[in-house]
Amino acid sequence: MSDVFLAIDAGTGSARALAFDIEGRLVTQAGREWSHPAVPGHPGGTTFDTESGWVAIASAVSEVVERLAGRRVAAVAASSMREGFVLYDESGAEIWACPNTDGRARAEADELVAEGAADEIYRTAGDWVSITAPARLRWIARHEPGILSRARHLGMLSDWVTTRLTGRFFTEPTCGSSSALFDIRARNWSPELAAIVGVDPGILPPVVESGQQIGTVTRAAAAATGLPVGTPVISGGADTQLALHGIAAREGVPTIVAGTFWQTTAVVAEPIIDPERRLRTLCHVERDAWMVEGIGFLSGLAMRWFRDAMCPDAASTAQLTGSSAFSVMEEWAAEVPPGSNGIVATMASVMQADAWHQAAPSFIGFDINDAKGSSRGAFIRAIEESAAIVAAGHLDILGALTGGRAAAEGAVTFTGGSSAGALWPRVIAGVTGLDTRVTPAPEATSYGAARLAAQGIGASLPPMGEPDRVVRADTAEHEAYRSITARWHRVYRDVVSISGPDLPPLFTPPGAARRPLAPRPTTADHLG
Structure with a gap:
C-alpha cells in the first residue's frame, strides 16, 4: 500500500494512465485508443479534439485510481506526442488544437522556405517547418485570423494535460523545443523566431525544466479524474525524450x-x-x-x-x-x-x-x-x-x-x-x-514521466533495469x-x-556519393 506515481501519456494513438510504485514496478494501467479527425477542405489536416481527448484521459485516470483502491497517488506527470499544440483564449478555454499528424500548412511551410526563414528556424530550433508551429501559426493567421487574435496562451500537448490538471500555463524544454520556436541552445523560446512567424511572444508560456512542480490538482480536475484535490503535478515532457530518460x-x-x-x-x-x-x-x-x-x-x-x-x-x-x-x-x-x-x-x-x-x-x-x-x-x-x-x-x-x-x-x-x-x-x-x-517493459515513456513525478517531490525511482533480452545479430x-x-x-x-515530380534521392546508403545540398522550393509531403 505504498505511494504510487502516476504517468499520463497523450500519445498519437491513445491516452494512457500508468501507476508505478517507489521500486519502479508497474502497479496498474488503463488506456483509451483515439484518432484525430480530418479537417474538411484542407488535405493532410487533422485536428485534436480537446473535449473528447480530456474525457479519454480522465476516464483512463479514473480507472487507475479506482484500481488503486485507496492507495495514494503521490505525484503526477504527463508526457505526450510532440509538435501538436493548443491555443487558449483569455479565460483559459481551448480554442484551437492539432496533433502531431496535422499537415495542412504545406503552403505556409513552402513560403517559409522561399523566404529563407526555414533555414534560420532549422539552425536555431533544430527542426524543419513541415509539421511544426511556425507554418501552422501562419496557417491560422491566414485561414482563421479570429482564432489568433483571441489567443492568449499557447501550450504543447503535454502542457495541455498539466493545464487541465492545474489551471496553470507552463512548458518545458523537451516538448517546447518540438514547436520549432525554441532556441535549443538556450533551452527557451526564441524571440527572433516568434518575430519571423509573427506571433505575439506574450502567448508563449514560462519555461521550467522537467521534474519541477507546476501546481496541484484542482477541484474540477479531481471531479473528472478521481485524483485528490491538491495532488502535486510535476512538469513532464515529450514522449521520446521521456522514454530515453526512463531507460x-x-x-x-x-x-x-x-x-x-x-x-x-x-x-x-x-x-x-x-x-x-x-x-x-x-x-x-x-x-x-x-x-x-x-x-x-x-x-x-x-x-x-x-x-x-x-x-x-x-x-x-x-x-x-x-x-x-x-x-x-x-x-x-x-x-x-x-x-x-x-x-x-x-x-x-x-x-x-x-x-x-x-x-x-x-x-x-x-x-x-x-x-x-x-x-x-x-x-x-x-x-x-x-x-x-x-x-x-x-x-x-x-x-x-x-x-x-x-x-x-x-x-x-x-x-x-x-x-x-x-x-x-x-x-x-x-x-x-x-x-x-x-527493455524489460515497453512502457518506457510513461516510466520516464513517473520518474519525473517522483523527482518533483524529492523522491527517486531507479532507471529501468538492464535489458531482459539481447538479440544477437x-x-x-x-x-x-x-x-x-x-x-x-x-x-x-x-x-x-x-x-510526384522527379525527386532527389530519398536516402543515400553509406559509401555512396551524397547529393549536393541546395535549397529546395518545396517542403515535405507529410504522410503521402
Missing part, C-alpha cells in the same frame, strides 16, 4: 523508441545540427543533453491498422492462448523467411527534414497465384522489415553525424510498445547488424538483409515517383 539512455548506444511512429535516437552532449538537414535535434530531459533523431512514420500504426483491418481473428486466438493479437500475428510472420517472400511494404521513408516525400502506404510484390507465399504472415513481416530498414537508415546518419559515437558499443536499444514483440527485435538485429537490447541473416534493404529503397523510390 537512462546514454551516448554510445542509440535507441529506437517504437510507438505509433518510430524514433531512432542518439543522446548527445551538444546540440548537433545536421548540415544536410536530414534529422532533427531537440532538447533532452537533462539540462546538459540533447537528442538527435530520425522519425519513421506509420511503423507502429501500420501494424495496428493491419490488426484491425486484416486480422480480426488474431484477437480471438489470443484470448484462447492468453497472449495478445500482436503476438499471434508475429507467430504467423515468424514462419516467413527474411525478405517476406518478395513483398515490400512502403510505409515511411528515411527522414530528410527539408524535403521529406512519403510514398502512399502500399504493398508491392505479392503473388495472387501463391496464397501460401503471400499470406498474412508475409505482409506482417514486410511491415516489420520496412520499419527496421528505415531505422537502419537513421542509424547510418546518426553514425555519420557523431563520428561513429552513436553506436560505438555495437548495440541498439529497442523500447516502446513495439518492443513487446518477439520477432521485431530479431528483424532489427538482422537489418542493422547490431545486437538489439530490448546473425551474420548470415545480416548479409541476406543487405540485398533486401537495397531492393526496398529502390521500390520505395519508384512508388514515390508515381505521384
Whole structure:
C-alpha cells in the first residue's frame, strides 16, 4: 500500500494512465485508443479534439485510481506526442488544437522556405517547418485570423494535460523545443523566431525544466479524474525524450523508441545540427543533453491498422492462448523467411527534414497465384522489415553525424510498445547488424514521466533495469538483409515517383556519393 506515481501519456494513438510504485514496478494501467479527425477542405489536416481527448484521459485516470483502491497517488506527470499544440483564449478555454499528424500548412511551410526563414528556424530550433508551429501559426493567421487574435496562451500537448490538471500555463524544454520556436541552445523560446512567424511572444508560456512542480490538482480536475484535490503535478515532457530518460539512455548506444511512429535516437552532449538537414535535434530531459533523431512514420500504426483491418481473428486466438493479437500475428510472420517472400511494404521513408516525400502506404510484390507465399504472415513481416530498414537508415546518419559515437558499443536499444514483440527485435538485429537490447517493459515513456513525478517531490525511482533480452545479430541473416534493404529503397523510390515530380534521392546508403545540398522550393509531403 505504498505511494504510487502516476504517468499520463497523450500519445498519437491513445491516452494512457500508468501507476508505478517507489521500486519502479508497474502497479496498474488503463488506456483509451483515439484518432484525430480530418479537417474538411484542407488535405493532410487533422485536428485534436480537446473535449473528447480530456474525457479519454480522465476516464483512463479514473480507472487507475479506482484500481488503486485507496492507495495514494503521490505525484503526477504527463508526457505526450510532440509538435501538436493548443491555443487558449483569455479565460483559459481551448480554442484551437492539432496533433502531431496535422499537415495542412504545406503552403505556409513552402513560403517559409522561399523566404529563407526555414533555414534560420532549422539552425536555431533544430527542426524543419513541415509539421511544426511556425507554418501552422501562419496557417491560422491566414485561414482563421479570429482564432489568433483571441489567443492568449499557447501550450504543447503535454502542457495541455498539466493545464487541465492545474489551471496553470507552463512548458518545458523537451516538448517546447518540438514547436520549432525554441532556441535549443538556450533551452527557451526564441524571440527572433516568434518575430519571423509573427506571433505575439506574450502567448508563449514560462519555461521550467522537467521534474519541477507546476501546481496541484484542482477541484474540477479531481471531479473528472478521481485524483485528490491538491495532488502535486510535476512538469513532464515529450514522449521520446521521456522514454530515453526512463531507460537512462546514454551516448554510445542509440535507441529506437517504437510507438505509433518510430524514433531512432542518439543522446548527445551538444546540440548537433545536421548540415544536410536530414534529422532533427531537440532538447533532452537533462539540462546538459540533447537528442538527435530520425522519425519513421506509420511503423507502429501500420501494424495496428493491419490488426484491425486484416486480422480480426488474431484477437480471438489470443484470448484462447492468453497472449495478445500482436503476438499471434508475429507467430504467423515468424514462419516467413527474411525478405517476406518478395513483398515490400512502403510505409515511411528515411527522414530528410527539408524535403521529406512519403510514398502512399502500399504493398508491392505479392503473388495472387501463391496464397501460401503471400499470406498474412508475409505482409506482417514486410511491415516489420520496412520499419527496421528505415531505422537502419537513421542509424547510418546518426553514425555519420557523431563520428561513429552513436553506436560505438555495437548495440541498439529497442523500447516502446513495439518492443513487446518477439520477432521485431530479431528483424532489427538482422537489418542493422547490431545486437538489439530490448527493455524489460515497453512502457518506457510513461516510466520516464513517473520518474519525473517522483523527482518533483524529492523522491527517486531507479532507471529501468538492464535489458531482459539481447538479440544477437546473425551474420548470415545480416548479409541476406543487405540485398533486401537495397531492393526496398529502390521500390520505395519508384512508388514515390508515381505521384510526384522527379525527386532527389530519398536516402543515400553509406559509401555512396551524397547529393549536393541546395535549397529546395518545396517542403515535405507529410504522410503521402
